[in-house]
Amino acid sequence: MKLGDLPTPALCADRAALEANLRSMAEGLPGRRMRPHVKAHKCTALARRQADLGHVAFTCATIREMEGLAAAGLGEDLLLANEVLDAHRLGALDARVTVAVDSEETIAAAARGGVREVLIDVNVGLPRCGCPPAAAGGLADRARAAGLEVRGVMGYEGHAMPIEDVARRAEVTEQAMALLTAAHAEVGGDVVSAGGTCTWAVNTWATEIQAGSYALMDHSYAYADLPFRPSLFVLGRVISVSDAFAVADAGLKALAMDHGSSDVEGGSVWFYSDEHVTFAPAAPLRPGDLIRVLPKHVDPTVAKHPRLHLLEGDEVVDVWEIDLRDW
Amino acid sequence: MKLGDLPTPALCADRAALEANLRSMAEGLPGRRMRPHVKAHKCTALARRQADLGHVAFTCATIREMEGLAAAGLGEDLLLANEVLDAHRLGALDARVTVAVDSEETIAAAARGGVREVLIDVNVGLPRCGCPPAAAGGLADRARAAGLEVRGVMGYEGHAMPIEDVARRAEVTEQAMALLTAAHAEVGGDVVSAGGTCTWAVNTWATEIQAGSYALMDHSYAYADLPFRPSLFVLGRVISVSDAFAVADAGLKALAMDHGSSDVEGGSVWFYSDEHVTFAPAAPLRPGDLIRVLPKHVDPTVAKHPRLHLLEGDEVVDVWEIDLRDW
The missing domain is CATH 3.20.20.10 (Alanine racemase)
Structure with missing residues (x-):
């Protein structure tokens, strides 16, 4: 896939x-x-x-x-x-x-x-x-x-x-x-x-x-001079576009914000809603285009999702259940 | 129960x-x-x-x-x-x-x-x-x-x-x-x-x-002069106590913080961690005591939980599945 x-x-x-x-x-x-x-x-x-x-x-x-x-x-x-x-x-x-x-x-x-x-x-x-x-x-x-x-x-x-x-x-x-x-x-x-x-x-x-x-x-650990690099992102899809901004379907319910607002690759975030991010894209986007959102804090972001998709390039090579959620 | x-x-x-x-x-x-x-x-x-x-x-x-x-x-x-x-x-x-x-x-x-x-x-x-x-x-x-x-x-x-x-x-x-x-x-x-x-x-x-x-x-709608009152809270349990503060088991994974930090009834919050809230209690607490945490924003808070417990006083009278989570 x-x-x-x-x-x-x-x-x-x-x-x-x-x-x-x-x-x-x-x-x-x-x-x-x-x-x-x-x-x-x-x-x-x-x-x-x-x-x-x-x-x-x-x-x-x-x-x-x-x-x-x-x-x-x-x-x-x-x-x-x-x-x-x-x-x-x-x-x-x-x-x-x-x-x-x-x-x-x-x-x-x-x-x-x-x-x-x-x-x-x-x-x-x-x-x-x-x-x-x-x-x-x-x-x-x-x-x-x-x-x-x-x-x-x-x-x-x-x-x-x-x-x-x-x-x-x-x-x-x-x-x-x-x-x-x-x-x-x-x-x-x-x-x-x-x-x-x-x-x-x-x-x-x-x-x-x-x-x-x-x-x-964590992206929020960027300062820490560690031999690890962020491997996690949330994939979103552009669902609406206007002259000044685009909207994708990755919002507060998909991303933890406690360590700061998540960044959108190739865009400048205006704000998040429950199921949306409104952002100014660096280059024009169309509905259906994919974006990557980079969570600052992985732990509570992962806890919002049922599955983790493993990628090699654009190929989904495995799907792992987030099976230890809840209490 | x-x-x-x-x-x-x-x-x-x-x-x-x-x-x-x-x-x-x-x-x-x-x-x-x-x-x-x-x-x-x-x-x-x-x-x-x-x-x-x-x-x-x-x-x-x-x-x-x-x-x-x-x-x-x-x-x-x-x-x-x-x-x-x-x-x-x-x-x-x-x-x-x-x-x-x-x-x-x-x-x-x-x-x-x-x-x-x-x-x-x-x-x-x-x-x-x-x-x-x-x-x-x-x-x-x-x-x-x-x-x-x-x-x-x-x-x-x-x-x-x-x-x-x-x-x-x-x-x-x-x-x-x-x-x-x-x-x-x-x-x-x-x-x-x-x-x-x-x-x-x-x-x-x-x-x-x-x-x-x-x-x-939402508690964050308190300004709005509406005929509705907050009915939701997250129940936590005190798990550790020191001279200056208490710690309960309701943290970032159980509470959305995008509309501001959640308040603890009868306490002043110091900070939240993934699974903890550290707070100064108004009156002494012991491990095992229950606390109520009041989420500012209900929508993403509910989405973090598998079940909603309905209460009459201290009696749990029903349990509803949060069955529309995820995507």
Whole structure:
């Protein structure tokens, strides 16, 4: 099938660019040094490709992602890098399941739900989940007292990701990992899980890196000097043309805008509506012409689509279900 | 089932508020005077409720929405208020199908796809789809020459919706409808389709109003002095707490942010991540506590969810599939 045969809007990835990204990471952080985060693509077929390249342990953000990977036979070592208050669906999985805990309540929930292994989630500077570093040891004791195996710690230096200066980004990462390493000394276990696409190369303290975006690659990470290039776009079709602008059928329901407005290749965007983009084209367009829209933030863009179309040039060579959507 | 038994994040609507909105509109614009836009809820069960109240003709933004309503037996009079270049899926529907056209190409596509009826889409001031008003008559002739039945015109005064001053909003609506009425005189037919939730009461020129948001009702329309109140919220659960902030499991993948950041009831939002909201709670919270997040823009928020939970107080009294998602 050709690109032009697809109903639009359609989520597409350039297979060569995606494959190059996957291989770069597999060379840089082989095997267990990398625990791919599936929240970035929510796609079992893409996860299977990551496993083929040696990354057999995965990171998830939702219970649904854990369930889907387990059902697909990719459950060798699944980490839910997030807190949950009802862990019964996790406890029921036919997979090795580890869940992040950062409070008495989440420890109790893990034990009650039948989960056997946990990481102590430590706040290393991003105001989100994680206990204070000084509380990590005490929580590990409580977890063990509740019958849980404590595999180690995790802590996400998300506040380092947007830092443009590479040296400064490395410095902030080092400070965050000093907190995590200190917590680890109190907690024990052999896992120190951290990192993301923008710190994968500078975070040398973590035993495993939780990067996800590198595969499809955010346009908003253009500043970050990384060996990955954007492979994702949303295909739209021009449906209306006037003297001053053109309108295509790729709008807010097909593109996430939280990291900034998506760019249209060969056009200057005026605004987005639910199902439309109005833009000034660089060269005249006619109804039926195809356009490519470049999402700034891949994770929530992918989550809006049912399928990912893999391309070689203009040929659709494969179609992967975004089967880990929803919750 | 109780609210607290739902996995989170969960899309919820207060049934009494939703029902009051639906009844207000059915009284204000009974029967065919109102052609509900299903893009706002993408939910066949909600559309059925609108049909029960007398609105048996529907407006859609996507082919998928048209297919879903037709399959559900709600195809008495379906309008795709949008241009398409491949109309074969529309032509195959077991329903009365009308599609908007605004160019030679979209007329040819309708005829080729087996669609029999069209509206001439006229640009009445919003830079999006629609032909120039002066071109409407010529396009109607072309459509008839192509064997299509021209039912009339449509034109969306979307540029009037954000105007806070009611008198000014009415004035801009009048100017837009003057263009549409003039085009209608050239086109013929008995349909003048226009309007939206913020102009439903002041647009007295349209024979039918295409409002959608009124049912679940946008918080971003709070300025508009309308007899509808927000009935939609996203239920989240507190998963982590620190001294200064709390974190709940309702993030960017569960909430559309294009009309501004969603508010948390009883809290002040710091920021959203893919699956999290970090906020300062007005009163102390514990992990497991429930929160309500109020989306500014319902349409793309609903499109992120698989199901809508109907509530009476804290009781989940019904669950409706968001079955018209995707394309």
